[in-house]
Amino acid sequence: MEYSLLCHNLYAFSFSPVKKKLFLLCIMFLLWVYMLYSCVGYCTTMPSLVVDTHRGKETESAGKRTASGRAELMSKLLPRPQNWVDLESDYDEPSVRTASRDLLNNEIEVDRADDWDEIRGEQRSPEPSAMSSFSNGSGSKKLPQAIIIGVKKGGTRALLEFLRVHPDIRAVGAEPHFFDRNYDNGLDWYRDLMPKTLEGQITMEKTPSYFVTKEAPARIYAMSRDTKLIVVVRDPVTRAISDYTQTLSKKPDIPTFESLTFKNRTTGLIDTSWSAVQIGIYAKHLDNWLQFFPMRQILFVSGERLISDPAGELGRVQDFLGLKRIITDKHFYFNQTKGFPCLKKAEGSSKPHCLGKTKGRTHPNIDPEVVQRLRDFYRPFNMKFYQMTGHNFGWD
Numbered sequence: 137m138e139y140s141l142l143c144h145n146l147y148a149f150s151f152s153p154v155k156k157k158l159f160l161l162c163i164m165f166l167l168w169v170y171m172l173y174s175c176v177g178y179c180t181t182m183p184s185l186v187v188d189t190h191r192g193k194e195t196e197s198a199g200k201r202t203a204s205g206r207a208e209l210m211s212k213l214l215p216r217p218q219n220w221v222d223l224e225s226d227y228d229e230p231s232v233r234t235a236s237r238d239l240l241n242n243e244i245e246v247d248r249a250d251d252w253d254e255i256r257g258e259q260r261s262p263e264p265s266a267m268s269s270f271s272n273g274s275g276s277k278k279l280p281q282a283i284i285i286g287v288k289k290g291g292t293r294a295l296l297e298f299l300r301v302h303p304d305i306r307a308v309g310a311e312p313h314f315f316d317r318n319y320d321n322g323l324d325w326y327r328d329l330m331p332k333t334l335e336g337q338i339t340m341e342k343t344p345s346y347f348v349t350k351e352a353p354a355r356i357y358a359m360s361r362d363t364k365l366i367v368v369v370r371d372p373v374t375r376a377i378s379d380y381t382q383t384l385s386k387k388p389d390i391p392t393f394e395s396l397t398f399k400n401r402t403t404g405l406i407d408t409s410w411s412a413v414q415i416g417i418y419a420k421h422l423d424n425w426l427q428f429f430p431m432r433q434i435l436f437v438s439g440e441r442l443i444s445d446p447a448g449e450l451g452r453v454q455d456f457l458g459l460k461r462i463i464t465d466k467h468f469y470f471n472q473t474k475g476f477p478c479l480k481k482a483e484g485s486s487k488p489h490c491l492g493k494t495k496g497r498t499h500p501n502i503d504p505e506v507v508q509r510l511r512d513f514y515r516p517f518n519m520k521f522y523q524m525t526g527h528n529f530g531w532d
């Protein structure tokens with residue numbers, strides 16, 4: 137009797153139309169609260185992600201949790217950013233960072249502003265094709281087997297973007313700066329920045345400051361003694377002017393190139409502590425690398441030929457990496473307006489692409505006497521470099 141009464145009450149409860157509506161409303165409310173919660177979580181994550189990426193070194197001290205969080209967030213952003221990323225190198229030569237000049241000390245911040253803009257751009261407008269690779273979960277993240285280690289303003293971005301056309305190359309778009317600024321974050325952090333690769337694909341990155349970082353050769357060797365190293369070199373005088381032009385574009389009030397070049401203009405003594413000058417002493421930096429890596433493991437790409445004959449240089453790079461020559465002259469066209477070779481189709485896109493406006497800036501006119509003095513300064517170092525590499529780059 138009692139049992140049938142209970143059943144009756146339960147039946148009345150579950151099928152009462154008012155209670156049924158209340159029950160449904162409750163579920164809808166809970167769903168709504170859950171969606172709101174997820175949305176708020178997403179929105180608060182995005183800005184911190186950008187800020188962390190932008191801050192780079194400054195956030196390092198926040199500890200492992202922050203670092204791994206940043207790695208996770210960066211990996212979501214960076215492995216397959218917009219196909220034609222055009223980040224500008226954002227480093228200064230370490231020994232010069234300690235120089236007393238405000239101009240030099242501020243250079244990292246000045247350059248970082250470019251990364252900030254570009255990475256924001258990548259978040260805003262990933263192309264549909266980029267999105268499909270972005271969400272491609274196949275493969276696994278590996279440490280890079282080949283790295284473009286330099287030189288700043290040599291043409292490193294062009295080389296990396298051209299290489300990314302190759303189906304057997306996957307590269308991280310932004311500069312990880314692992315072997316100079318972020319080494320304390322550890323190899324897992326570094327690996328996590330890399331895009332996923334399938335068997336037979338090569339993982340790559342480019343950070344041009346490695347070439348002038350004293351600790352970089354030993355650190356890369358410790359990661360893998362088999363790492364293939366690529367250096368894009370350019371006439372050191374033009375490179376110095378290009379470097380200066382980059383800083384000038386962000387800080388128009390800096391002293392003239394001519395005054396920064398000399399320790400003492402009257403005596404004509406060159407200021408080798410100025411990073412723009414020092415980076416171009418290639419023979420000196422190369423010596424450091426040869427303490428750890430044999431010459432056959434380093435490929436030197438001519439920055440000049442990368443412009444005049446991109447397919448030729450890309451052929452050499454593909455051979456060096458042990459890849460089939462897939463990138464050929466059919467992939468390039470010369471854009472008259474830009475004044476540089478561009479890709480007919482960038483990786484994952486059907487549209488032609490040139491590098492952005494931070495690549496190929498108009499250089500200021502430099503006093504020809506100062507240019508000549510710099511040429512004289514670099515000549516013996518260039519000769520030594522040609523001797524070491526067995527290649528005359530024709531800068532003299």
Ligand SMILES: Nc1ncnc2c1ncn2[C@@H]1O[C@H](COP(=O)(O)OS(=O)(=O)O)[C@@H](OP(=O)(O)O)[C@H]1O
Pocket residue numbers: 223224225226287288289290291292293294344377378379381439442443476477478490491494495496497
């Ligand atoms: N195809 C193509 N398009 C545009 N620019 C090209 C290209 N190939 C090489 N270059 C030259 O690359 C120079 C910039 O070098 P990096 O990319 O190594 O600069 S950075 O260190 O990453 O900031 C850049 O230097 P500036 O001309 O002084 O701006 C270019 O001369």
